[in-house]
Amino acid sequence: MHFKYILAAGLSFIAGASQAETVKIYAAASLNNALTAIAQQYQAQNPDIKIVPVFGASSALAKQIEAGAPSDLYFSADVDWMNYLVQKQKIPAKQVFNMLSNDLVLITPKAVNMQFKAVPQFNFAKAFQGHLCTGQMESVPAGKYAKQSLTKLGWLSSLNGRIVGTDDVRSALAFVERGECQAGIVYRTDALISSKVKIAGIFPNHTHQPIIYPLALTQQGTVKPEAVKFYRYLKDHTQSKMLFKHYGFGVKG
Secondary structure, eight states: OHHHHHHHHHHHHHHHHHTOEEEEEEEEGGGHHHHHHHHHHHHHHOTTEEEEEEEEOHHHHHHHHHTTOOOSEEEOSSHHHHHHHHHTTSSOGGGOEEEEEOOEEEEEETTOOOOOOOSTTSOGGGSSOSOEEEEOTTTSHHHHHHHHHHHHTTOGGGGTTTEEEESSHHHHHHHHHTTSSSEEEEEHHHHHTOSSEEEEEEOOGGGSOOOEEEEEEOOSSOOOHHHHHHHHHHHHOHHHHHHHHHTTOEEOO
16 A cells, blocks of 8 residues: 555656746757756746757757747747837737846967057967967858958958868867867856867957847747747846856846
8 A cells, every 4th residue: 555655656756847838939049057056946936837958059040940949948049030010020029038148268279379459450360379269250140240340450361271260169168178279269157167268369249240149938829828928037037137147148137
């Protein structure tokens, strides 16, 4: 009788766990650590909701959403791809909230000592050997910002053939961590989570568009109440804001 009670209780627990409502959030790769920590914190407080983050380049995720991927929220690393989905009528403009900010930095492996001055007169191409890694410059937000800064400073043409464009910003970070690239352009938040790289310099804000992370609910029609609840938690709750700040993001509002 005792065994049957335990078995019944266990089955009841499994059934309850299987009924947890899933909220899927498509988020920029640079949000990985912060958003994973926030999702774990949120689920501990809301065991009936399962947060499923899908991380990647904002560009790739936007294309997936456009193609009909079943996402509930989209968290982009730039406003361009959010605007793209608004224009494609995949996201209601009224749901978009500019949530976070970030800085663009130059990184090197820990053992590399590199001089860096963010002025046009500085010979950036001769400051390091080998390749410079960043996101793909035509699509990945980090790469787009990098291209803007390198162009503004007059350095881009001198790096012809030496730039490696990666699928997302975390891939660029990994290349530098392994020493396959002597320099990389990533976000400050990426550099802070790695013990294998160091920040050699910061690209001034005036050299690139503002780095803004907009958040939005993706469904045009009936929106899951659980998705709305998590959306509000991300943008309004003190605990989520504290964790974003802990990982180096600037928080709006």
